[in-house]
Amino acid sequence: MNKKKIVAGLISLAFIGSLAGSQMMTAQAATQEAKKMSTDVQLVKSDTTKEGKTITYRLQFDTGTVPMNKLVLRDQLESVLQAKSATVYDKDGKDVTGKGTLSLNEKTGLITWSPGTANDFYNRRLYLEITALVRENVDFSKYEDKEGIPRIPNVGQMIQDDKTTNTPPVIEELPKTVTPNINKTVEGKKTLNIDYEKQFTYEIDVTIPTNRKVDKLEIVDDMPDVLEPVKAVVKEGKTDVTNKGTLTLDKATSTMKWVPKSPTEFKGHK
Incomplete structure (x- = not known):
């Protein structure tokens, strides 16, 4: 025992x-x-x-x-x-x-x-x-x-x-503190020569800190005006967690924003 x-x-x-x-x-x-x-x-x-x-x-x-x-x-x-x-x-x-x-x-x-x-x-x-x-x-x-x-x-x-x-x-x-981090790639690369007539995918990797007070959390991508957001999905690993928050796509301002319902649920997550 x-x-x-x-x-x-x-x-x-x-x-x-x-x-x-x-x-x-x-x-x-x-x-x-x-x-x-x-x-x-x-x-x-x-x-x-x-x-x-x-x-x-x-x-x-x-x-x-x-x-x-x-x-x-x-x-x-x-x-x-x-x-x-x-x-x-x-x-x-x-x-x-x-x-x-x-x-x-x-x-x-x-x-x-x-x-x-x-x-x-x-x-x-x-x-x-x-x-x-x-x-x-x-x-x-x-x-x-x-x-x-x-x-x-x-x-x-x-x-x-x-x-x-x-x-x-x-x-x-307590467990070692996970520090906040954010990284963005396009089609898995830092830079990409694009064809303006084709769609392409951005990926934003965000790590939420631990051992910190997290009352508010927003993931925002304010893209250049020449780009138009078409679709966005929020994943934790391979799991789609988009419905655990509110996703907003604003084509007029080329902005994407996701706000989780419970920010503390994602502390230490990526």
């Missing part, structure tokens, strides 16, 4: 062995009672994802042996992620979310949890498990490395009175 991967960060006052070799299970919805943190997923420091996919973060915190008046577990998700649920577990995997106040803002991606009495969690190990959604049709360009791969970081925090400690970052990678 395949184990689901969870990306995890930790704050620890002592070395507890190799997290990469430990195995854990995904959390259930945060509203359920008496949950147990399961043990059948692989814990990793980085993972691959894609737009629209749900990911799970697990953050480990050791509160240590210094008395405290304030304890806050905090995670500010990147804007391209949408927070969906969060649960706090103790070292035995028991749900202790109800022993404090959980705040989750789906819009801003800020998750915080604070116990009613901080010292109730003196010298305790806690896990904050967060489920998030990778937003669709947003711009990931700020996260791209030099190879064009978006790498989305996540860092959690433990706040104890006036001291803040960060977890090591964990990374979610």
Whole structure:
């Protein structure tokens, strides 16, 4: 049976062995009672994802042996992620979310949890498990490395009175960005000696980008006035997809335009 991967960060006052070799299970919805943190997923420091996919973060915190008046577990998700649920577990995997106040803002991606009495969690190990959604049709360009791969970081925090400690970052990678491209040929060539009494065919190759916001898409060919458009077909590979958009041929202006009904459907396509 395949184990689901969870990306995890930790704050620890002592070395507890190799997290990469430990195995854990995904959390259930945060509203359920008496949950147990399961043990059948692989814990990793980085993972691959894609737009629209749900990911799970697990953050480990050791509160240590210094008395405290304030304890806050905090995670500010990147804007391209949408927070969906969060649960706090103790070292035995028991749900202790109800022993404090959980705040989750789906819009801003800020998750915080604070116990009613901080010292109730003196010298305790806690896990904050967060489920998030990778937003669709947003711009990931700020996260791209030099190879064009978006790498989305996540860092959690433990706040104890006036001291803040960060977890090591964990990374979610998206597939390499497909850049936009357009190319035009006539009868398969860059140049052609034509007979004005015969029809000939132009081909426009268009590649729609990925990892970018695409709300509007138009493929337009404004030909010289001496040419008259007769017919146009839009294909993806060998498949005719003309009816997935609106095709306009204007003989008076020698213009062809195709506008897809759903631009995002063609992201990364040619």
